[in-house]
Amino acid sequence: MRVIGIDPGLTRCGVGIVEGTVGRLPTMIALGVVRTSPSLDVARRLVELESGLEEYFNRYAPEAVAIERVFSQHNLASVMDTAQAAGVAALVGARRGLSVTFHTPSEVKAAVSGSGSAGKAQVTQMVMRILRLEVAPKPADAADALAIAVTHVWRGGATNRYAAAVAAAKRR
Numbered sequence: 001m002r003v004i005g006i007d008p009g010l011t012r013c014g015v016g017i018v019e020g021t022v023g024r025l026p027t028m029i030a031l032g033v034v035r036t037s038p039s040l041d042v043a044r045r046l047v048e049l050e051s052g053l054e055e056y057f058n059r060y061a062p063e064a065v066a067i068e069r070v071f072s073q074h075n076l077a078s079v080m081d082t083a084q085a086a087g088v089a090a091l092v093g094a095r096r097g098l099s100v101t102f103h104t105p106s107e108v109k110a111a112v113s114g115s116g117s118a119g120k121a122q123v124t125q126m127v128m129r130i131l132r133l134e135v136a137p138k139p140a141d142a143a144d145a146l147a148i149a150v151t152h153v154w155r156g157g158a159t160n161r162y163a164a165a166v167a168a169a170k171r172r
Contacts, residue, residue: 001021001063003017004066004093005017005066005068005146006067008088009081011036012034012141013085014141014145015142015145016146016148017030017031018131020150020154025130025132026131031146034049034056042081042084046084049085053089064101065090065098065101067148068103068145068148069086101152101157103148108123109123111155126147127147131146
């Protein structure tokens with residue numbers, strides 16, 4: 001299964017793509033970040049985010065989408081921006097008929113490190129081990145996206161395999 005993991009953000013949206021199956025170490029396919037300028041209005045930034053994510057979907061043809069679930073933060077504006085970015089990511093995947101699953105930050109931490117309260121450094125180290133990387137994936141947004149994708153693969157896709165099969169048939 002090829003999964004695109006997305007760490008949503010309006011300024012920096014992390015993207016990590018892995019391929020694998022339950023019970024086996026996945027392989028990293030790609031990673032990166034879609035960036036938008038804070039000087040643009042929010043609507044324009046959302047359009048740019050959609051366009052940037054479409055490029056990853058077109059180039060790497062994922063079979064499933066895993067997005068980090070927005071969690072409560074103290075800064076309401078930041079939460080709203082992150083939620084809007086997550087919505088755009090879900091929309092891009094859903095338009096392609098792919099299953100879209102949201103994973104909480106603690107779920108991702110627990111899946112890759114064994115502890116739902118692991119720190120960023122510990123999660124990054126475990127992502128390096130799991131994906132057999134010699135250097136830490138950068139930037140941090142992309143590393144987080146890889147952890148989200150790994151979580152999804154290890155959880156068996158956790159959702160609608162029918163939608164993934166339909167999407168795969170459409171690509172043929």
